[in-house]
Amino acid sequence: MERREEVLKRGKIWRRASPTDLSFTHEAWPFFHLSRLTSLYHQRMDAYLKPIGMDVPRWRVLNILVEHETTPISIIADLAVIRIPTMTKLIYRMEAENLITTQVSSRDGRVTEVCLTDKGRSAVEQVRAKAELIFQRAFHDIEDAEIDQFMQTMKKVFKNIY
Known part of the structure; x- marks a missing residue:
């Protein structure tokens, strides 16, 4: 329970992103966006890759x-x-x-x-x-620093889940 309280103290976005919070919304759920991004990436890549087997x-x-x-x-x-x-x-x-x-x-x-x-x-x-x-x-249209931050955040989340 301490861990959940620590996360919730970080700010409003965390409360909305917590599935047990009454203000939860899928738009605040990072995994909703990650899933959509991954699925879209796979669709686009498959369309490009299929012609070359x-x-x-x-x-x-x-x-x-x-x-x-x-x-x-x-x-x-x-x-x-x-x-x-x-x-x-x-x-x-x-x-x-x-x-x-x-x-x-x-x-x-x-x-x-x-x-x-x-x-x-x-x-x-x-x-x-x-x-x-x-x-x-x-x-x-994304700056190198933004890409670097995005990469660091994804690696951190992966490590946390792994």
């Missing part, structure tokens, strides 16, 4: 692998916030499409490691070009 989950995997080279499926699932069984199915579909390869870890036979193929690297370039269009549309 890609989708948002594949984009997430490819992007993670560009930065993390050979990576266990469990780490990819964690970074993408996707359940391991779902990620495993996606990984094997992407392997069948020759975007990635898998191998059993030499350090731990229970771990399957994933890495990009040349076709996967090429796909990353195509997908990033499409993602750039969405990024430019979304942030064209």
Whole structure:
């Protein structure tokens, strides 16, 4: 209860954003806006990616692998916030499409490691070009400092929930 009282002391917006408060409104609920933003982003990205045979989950995997080279499926699932069984199915579909390869870890036979193929690297370039269009549309009138603050706030909220 102390935590709730501490949050409520921060100001009027917090009271309206608290689902148990009588003044609660969905417009004050940050997750309402995050959900809408995420859904709209997925719709727009899917529209751009479908013509090149890609989708948002594949984009997430490819992007993670560009930065993390050979990576266990469990780490990819964690970074993408996707359940391991779902990620495993996606990984094997992407392997069948020759975007990635898998191998059993030499350090731990229970771990399957994933890495990009040349076709996967090429796909990353195509997908990033499409993602750039969405990024430019979304942030064209937002200052760098605002984007930085937005990123810091999202990371903080994620850490709090995680």
